[in-house]
Amino acid sequence: MAVIRDVMPAFELLQPNSITEAQKLLEHHGQEAWVLAGGLDSFDWLKDRIKKPQAVVDLSGIEELKGVRATGDGIEIGAMTTLTEVVNNPIIRQKYGLLAQAAELVASPQIRNQGTLGGNVSQDARCWYYRAGWPCYRAGGNICYADTPESRNREHAILHADRCVAVNQSDSAPALIALDAKFVMRTPKGERVVDAEDYFIGPNIDITRLHILRPGDLLTAIRLPSAWADAKFYFEKIRDRNSWDFPLLNVASAMMVSGNRIERIRVAVNAVAARPLRLKAVEDAVRGKSPSATTGEMAGALAVHGAVPLQFNAYKIPLMRNLVKRAIGGVEEARWAS
């Protein structure tokens, strides 16, 4: 299969100035439209000539989609706010440091300057069989090339695989779930707000998408409620190259501790399934307990319950167990005795 990596297919470039205008354009062009945010995911697809949309709707000219605003109950981050702006925003750094940590670990500085928060949570799967344009389940075909005994599937799913074993590799997504963020969308039927964890879907629901956005829909903002501001946060990302890489696994937790007891907690992991997973069973199990190594160890064991490794990614099970353990008990507390 010839892959051309320099000349994009021709498309109509549409550059709306408002959310309303953008949404109308997306609705008008339906499945033939492509939403362009920072372009870091889009240009891969376009330059590889695997996606050939008729119209590209460039959101970069819409000021409403940019910036961080205070709301009555927390803050609202425009979907086109760059990751660098998220990292450097003083309110986010002070009150929602978890998101700042996660965003700071995305790729490289250049990519963070260009990449947006909306794009980071809405990026497509990075499975290379899929990205190479092979006719796999996610591309509308009838096979998963990554789930065979010979496949290179070191980065793939250990949980909730359903025919497709690709994973979601967003770094900001688990942080937003841990912060109980709300995703604001503009759809043909009006504004729709969903919990962060409900924004993402697995292959059991729709094997061709990682999120609930349908043709004509637009993610406009992400709201962070004040309920988790100033919580005790933990974020850790494991990747092959620390300079610049997608996560092999990441974990985010937000914890409210009172009298050495976990009063409230939200924990999420990503890159283990096609959607970032909120670990509700872990949250229920550790609530009321002390944030110690013992509790973390129990939480880690619980987190990997039901995990099914592929040929080359069994390492993700102990990795996830340890990251969850550290997310509960902290790095020092969680140091193994052996």
Place this chain on the structure above:
Amino acid sequence: MGILKPITEWATSPWGQSVPIHVAWFLIWVAAIAGLLFVIAHAIYVRYFAKPSRFGPDSAPVILAQIPEHVHRHSLTARIFHWIMAASMFTLLFTAFLPRVAVQFDWVTYHWIAGAVLTISIVFHMIHASFFLDFWSIWPDKIDLRDAWRRTQRFMGKPAPPPERFAKYPLENKLYHGIIIVAGLSAIVTGVFMMSRVRSTFFPRNPYLFSDMTWGMMYVLHGLAGVGLIGLITMHVYFGIRPEKRPITKSMIFGWMSRDHFLEEHDPSRWVIKTAASSQAPTEALPED
């Protein structure tokens, strides 16, 4: 493959081979609309144009006198099979096609479980029908074909003797059963192989059981059978609720049909009722299917 091109979707495999991947999804709407159009056309025809059915002479009075008030038609086993098959078939169609028309839910697990239930029930039915029921009663015989020709002639306004009353099943039922066998078995056989591509309790996953081309044809056949079943099931449900067919539907619930309906539509010499009269009990027919 030219004939398949317009009704299938194709892709290029990693080895550069053009392979079919599945049926074209617009066929869902084609099948649904075709089924609906058939229903509308048939309802209009029956309401405004159809002539009353005319059959040949009645059987001898002595035979008719032996027909009980309740004519046994389906055993409890056969009825249970039918409704299990119906439930699994509806589950299969809804789980297969609702996600294609933007109703999102976790459909794969329900689909393969319903498929497994259908497969088991069909295997049971084949054994049950072959060894415990009147196997040939559902297959067209010479009289059916002769009467079909007569009915066609009369429909065209040409002179022909009236057809005889039906045996246990009218020819339309028999033909429908035949088409369902083809569509159902196509879906089941391909579906069983496709189970090796999902994680289930039945087989270890083996996506390389066949070549990409063979797999593609299997998916296409599965899809064609599936969309065909949309139209076939639509027609089946329609006939099941039509007023003149309700005695047959009721017999699939209660197991029997009334003597009046039996005498109106069926020929006791072609559908022999083992009446209690022959065993000295005059009011009930004995199970014979």
